[in-house]
Amino acid sequence: MHPMLTIAVRAARAAGQTIMRAYTDFDRVEVTSKGINDYVTSVDKEAEAAIVYQIRKSYPDHTIVAEESGENRGTNKDYIWIVDPLDGTTNFVKGIPHFAVSIALQHKGKTEVAVVFDPVRNELFSAVRGQGAKMNDFRLRVSNNTDMNTSVIATGFPFKARQHTETYMKLLGEVFGQCGDLRRAGSAALDLAYVAAGRMEGYFEIGLKPWDIAAGDLIVREAGGTVTDFTGGHSYLLSGNIIAGNPKTTMGLVKTVRPLLSEALKR
Secondary structure, three states, X not given: OOHHHHHHHHHHHHHHHHHHHHHOOHHHOOEEEEEOOEEEEHHHHHHHHHHHHHHHHHOOOEEEEEOOOEEEOOOXXXXXXXXXXXXXXXXXXXXXXXXXXXXXXXXXXXXXXXXXXXXXXXXXXXXXXXXXEEEOOEEOOOOOOOOHHHOEEEEEOOOOOHHHHHHHHHHHHHHHHHOOEEEOOOXXXXXXXXXXXXXXXXXXXXXXXXXHHHHHHHHHHHOOOEEEOOOOOOOHHHHOOEEEEOHHHHHHHHHHHHHHHHHHHOO
């Protein structure tokens, strides 16, 4: 196993143990609100601390960018760990068993290692650049279904960027009119992991942060999928607007989304 993947897996599992202990004893969890339907819990912070501890033990000079604590700059700026300790906090707070730990490692701007860990189902999705993607010990491949009429597409509502609501609802209507069905499960990291596993054919969302998608991005690509922004380009980690899926589905979603986005930007 790639040595840095070993550390990422160890960190993800340590965070997963912290999360599941709290999930079964939720009365002890402290919950505060960062905004409308945007929560942070004591568990987010504890899980993040567990991840940072594991990374720092092996790589004390690396930089870590995490959702709750921001940038923890190291002396070696070539290596950056991008961490979401609990993607799907709202699900966690509401007792919905669908959330994940997301950890990605970038070297000189390229994502080299990725882990998305679902502690409820004990499913660990991972990838190393150029070496494929796995779920536990099984190789992952995106779905080979290229018929949009029978495809399941995942998405997420822009609840943190409600200025995009009108545009998003138009996108949702257009995509729903073309696909077999839609899913909105509440964890971008798991949406991408499920696309990589062939459980869904595609995925799109507006206004995400790098820690939401950095790991899932590599896992999809290493499973044979394609990932783009809404124009078919590669600025999704900057814009937060992402489309992913098997190549045919991604291309179809870009064709649907791009004209609506162009129209919205003209206003």
